[in-house]
Amino acid sequence: MSTVLDGGYYAIKGFNFQYDHTIIRILEQTNELNEIEIEQTEDYSDENIIVQVKYKERANFSNSQVKKPLCQLLEIFKTDKRKPVLYAYFKNKEEQEVSLSLQDLNDIIGDCKIKNKQYSFEEELKTEFINQFRIIFTGKYQKQFEVLIEKIIKEFNCEEEEALIYYAQIYKYIEKKVVNNAPEDKHKRVCSKKEVKELITNSREVIFHSSYTQFLGKEKYYKFIYKRFFRETNINFHERIFLFELPENFEDTNLLIQLTRKIMERYYKKVTFGGSTIIKSPAPYIFFQNANDTVLKNMKTELLSEGIIFRDGFCFEGADFFLRNLLEESTPQNNIELKFINRYEYIKEIILQLQRTKKIYNLYLDKRIEQEGLDINHIKIEDFSDINEFLF
Template identity: 30%
Template sequence: MTDRTAIDTIKGYFYQFDYAISELLELDLDTDTIIIEGIEDVDVSTATDELAIQCKYYAKTEYNHSVIAKPIRLMLDHYKEVTNGNKKRINYKLYGYFQSGQAKLTLPIDTIFLKDYFLTYIENKVKHCHHTKHNLSDAELNDFLSLLTIDISALEYQLQVSKIITLLMKQFNCQAFEAEHFFYNNALKVIKDIAVEGDIAKRKISKLEFLSKINFKRVLFNEWFITYKGESKLFAELRSQYFTGLNISPYERLFIIEIPNTNYLRAEIKDLILTISKKWSKLSTREPQPFCPYIYLHNILPQELLELKKELFSEGFQFIDGFDFDGSDFNPKSILKPANSNNSIKIKILNKFEHIDLTVKEITKTKEIYQFYNTTPFFDIKYQNVKQVEIQFSLLTDIKKII
């Protein structure tokens, strides 16, 4: 598979996932459900209707009857099982986007058109009549058509995404950034995880369950969302949303960062500390309220933290950690010591997890907490009137690209 073909295939999956998300958001009742990869790509079940939807994205393809003929024949296979009493009677829908050629199909179609253009085909130089194979009468084919909806003027890929963002903004009463980076990001992960389940029962989800699964404000490093958005663009948007401003306010900012168990170098951590300090400190004599950030490195080994501090100290980088003397207990009042041009304190290091809460409760100024986690959020204490941002990352070096 060429790179371009791979991209087109991935986009086709995205389109189906997005369509499933759209269908879920537009269900009338919380108890209504969909199944991913059931009878068709998306099966919708409500109190009054059962609908199996074949969803296709042909961005570079001109519409021809043959393109949708096989999906319609597969739907007719299911309908035959219905007439035999083996399957439940349902409605069918073919939903597809094409680059052009939609005018070739005039709707609605009749049984003659159905047989001539969708059910009759040549394979290995042999003519096949799908309706004859199933021994279906014209009356039965007409009944099948009464259950079938064909829509070849589906929304273009980005327009469908825009529709979803609008639906999410309405659902969660939020702005576009939150709708896209939180709820749509979450939704993609939920649908992707369901789609790969082997048990069809696990590929079924109600509107209520779906909304509860996506209703949290946390930026996930979801590979599907990264593929959709693009890593560089995502990092730029996060930076613009949270870490860019002409005038940085003199707030008390805490950066709490999970250190991965593997795949990191001490130099990366040190570089990250220096970057955070440089961007989020103001110690100039001209600064009316000088300030510097706090940092906590989650899961770092005590000896590794000690060696890191030694290196920073040996390089003349000034920091405090809330310990007044050797053998003393952590003193949150001590770590609140104001940074300024005289003492040149460039960062405040929190050694232990429990020091975060002690420090936050001691701070009386405006506070912001930025949690960067590698796997699962590790700091779940919520404070009133404190801005708290949770961002998942893959590599430590990703954080520098965001802040």
């Protein structure tokens, strides 16, 4: 039984090694539309090369170890003249790229018989083949994996923990390309760099949230979110806009008041130099999606009773929305500490009027806020109370 289990271990590791190398090849494409063929002609191929991948963790290199892949590549080369490559790891081979002489090739393939299959190759074909063929002896499994993670970090501008999660998603996506397309549909087993980037970009925070909370826990997830978005040792003069999605039928006014105070205390900053007071960081903008009018009124009433000065674009009872009121600059004289966006339809108009550097955060439960032309940081949360508990 142990032999069988060991065989399964090395077989799975070999598949992982192959798929990891395929992902590296995809990410290395300078033309993002170039499609890599997966498990079609060989382990992978593109418009220029056809590659067999072998990972022999326990084996030393010998002619018998590479006889079969070379015969297979030679057979393909009869009709497909793309450059043939054997990408392989053997424990006694240093990393290098080598070519073969005709004698080397003949020594390896010998009688050209693999089990019950007899191959036949003309000398002219073999001569043409060795002019194109290369063996690339590579590093161990872990080294290639580290190279791949570094490429993901660079491509998606993320940290290692996040890259590991993106890796899992890309790997599963590549694997499904093979599993979900039977041999008669193997032409569908293709993937481009553009496809991979869209996979991550379109569902980046959802992928990260679900994977991170599943494997590392909610608290670590929020610690990462705090570190990535909200841990600023020096609060600079930026316009900050917070877009929160509340649960349906939300009525916890006290929770909104606590959150609002925390945001104000953290991001509205005044400093005094030589007797003069300046605004170091202006009043943040806050929007509560799904908040009913009664909850908003009760919240603002409590803030006013505490002496907190804010703007919401309405100058008097019954007035229409007045953008200039909301955009009024925070100064030491007017002491405007908070700004509230009351309606979804005001968001884009307000943000586009802001001239300074903008930082926009959408902390959402189910449906994120999309506004064309706005660079919004979307942050998935499990429960609205988590915002107070973990982030502010």
